[in-house]
Amino acid sequence: MYQDIKVVALDADDTLWVNEPLFHEAQYRFGEIVSEWIAVEDVMDEHYRTEVQNIPVFGYGIKGFTLSLIETALRVSDRKVSAEQIVQIIQIGRDLIHHPVELIDGVQETLDSLSESYRLILATKGDLLDQERKLERSGLSSYFHHVEVMSDKSESSYRKLLKHLDIAAEQFLMIGNSVRSDIDPVLRVGGYAIHVPFEVEWMHERVEDFDESHSNFRRVQKLSEVCEFLDC
Amino acid sequence: MYQDIKVVALDADDTLWVNEPLFHEAQYRFGEIVSEWIAVEDVMDEHYRTEVQNIPVFGYGIKGFTLSLIETALRVSDRKVSAEQIVQIIQIGRDLIHHPVELIDGVQETLDSLSESYRLILATKGDLLDQERKLERSGLSSYFHHVEVMSDKSESSYRKLLKHLDIAAEQFLMIGNSVRSDIDPVLRVGGYAIHVPFEVEWMHERVEDFDESHSNFRRVQKLSEVCEFLDC
Numbered sequence A, B: 001m002y003q004d005i006k007v008v009a010l011d012a013d014d015t016l017w018v019n020e021p022l023f024h025e026a027q028y029r030f031g032e033i034v035s036e037w038i039a040v041e042d043v044m045d046e047h048y049r050t051e052v053q054n055i056p057v058f059g060y061g062i063k064g065f066t067l068s069l070i071e072t073a074l075r076v077s078d079r080k081v082s083a084e085q086i087v088q089i090i091q092i093g094r095d096l097i098h099h100p101v102e103l104i105d106g107v108q109e110t111l112d113s114l115s116e117s118y119r120l121i122l123a124t125k126g127d128l129l130d131q132e133r134k135l136e137r138s139g140l141s142s143y144f145h146h147v148e149v150m151s152d153k154s155e156s157s158y159r160k161l162l163k164h165l166d167i168a169a170e171q172f173l174m175i176g177n178s179v180r181s182d183i184d185p186v187l188r189v190g191g192y193a194i195h196v197p198f199e200v201e202w203m204h205e206r207v208e209d210f211d212e213s214h215s216n217f218r219r220v221q222k223l224s225e226v227c228e229f230l231d232c
Helices: A020-033 A040-058 A062-076 A083-098 A107-117 A128-138 A155-165 A179-188 A223-228 B020-033 B040-058 B062-076 B083-098 B107-117 B128-138 B155-165 B179-188 B223-228
Strands: A007-010 A119-124 A146-149 A172-176 A192-195 A217-219 B007-010 B119-124 B146-149 B172-176 B192-195 B217-219
Touching (some): A020 A040, A020 A062, A020 A083, A040 A062, A040 B083, A062 A083, A062 B083, A083 B062, A083 B083, A107 A119, A107 A223, A119 A128, A155 A179, A172 A179, A179 A192, B020 B040, B020 B062, B020 B083, B062 B083, B107 B119, B128 B146, B155 B172, B172 B179
Parallel strands (some): A007 A172, A119 A146, A172 A192, A192 A217, B007 B119, B007 B172, B119 B146, B172 B192, B192 B217
């Protein structure tokens, strides 16, 4: 079934390298800064509330995340947060930007094999600069024909991507950790998708009613297992 | 000299639509918020100082601009800025995001003609989501084959773009208002470039020593004048 695939697109965060745990850690640090106003167990929910409202405005990525942290602090403190605390919150964002990239096991070897048979692209949400920087630091740049940073991973975004790549849906395979972003919309436009779950999932990426029996769908436990189906 | 051109790339901000004046207005509003600490005539310089340091970290776009405003306020107030004032500063960023798009005169007609003879792409810096949103609001989407948001407009970024477009440099023409971003690096990689100056220029885009006699270079006063050289 995979013999027509020309382009294999890979998600980046939590597919190639560790991401969500860093944001959890960042939220934990944030929780300590605003602990006089909010209990540590409520911090994630409060920040998530701000973030979900802000995603349509700010999009994905560290800068939007940081602005949302600041807005959460303003809200939970009833506008009592101090300038000193705002400085500390911005520092959380800066530290995320500068954080080293930790590759997930087996990723490099798998890309190395896949890139011999397919045109690989990186298809990711987030800030363009963040993602380019992470790719640079990851040492994986040379495997990718190009980086496609998408403002969202909706059906219409994938349709645009296919048009841009000048290929049919059945020549396209997406691999990623998010059913909502990497799998479901790709199957809906007629492409192939392989799900590689990651240990931690961002609340925003959860889907309830996904039909796993779709004929173009597979799930593997590690990226290297895609070689059971693909040429590598 | 233009007979080989296949792809015409256009800059967006201050080439297709008004941008820099909105940021000036935003800085003016910011100046009023922090007026107890800094004279209005120094606001732009102070913010520019923060921004230039932050561009390598945050990149271009409204979110980075807003974070830089907050950091400027923290610095000039010696960390005395209030939560209330931070709320007002974030609102400046939000208002920029939601601002209507004002097309520059003659842009639509020119794109309409150019798109019959060339593959047009939008090549811009800034936040991906901001730029997609502006393009959507501009009503110009249908003229462009795709949108290329670049984290910077350096020679190496244009080389990547050419590789991605799968064309030679002499098949590529860039049109834009910034000599530093749209013209100079394109000429250096062997492409063609047409400069359309805009009434206001961002300090960051200034170049001192540009050689205007380059044979692949032209300057026009309005976008519609490109039709004197091109097929439209």
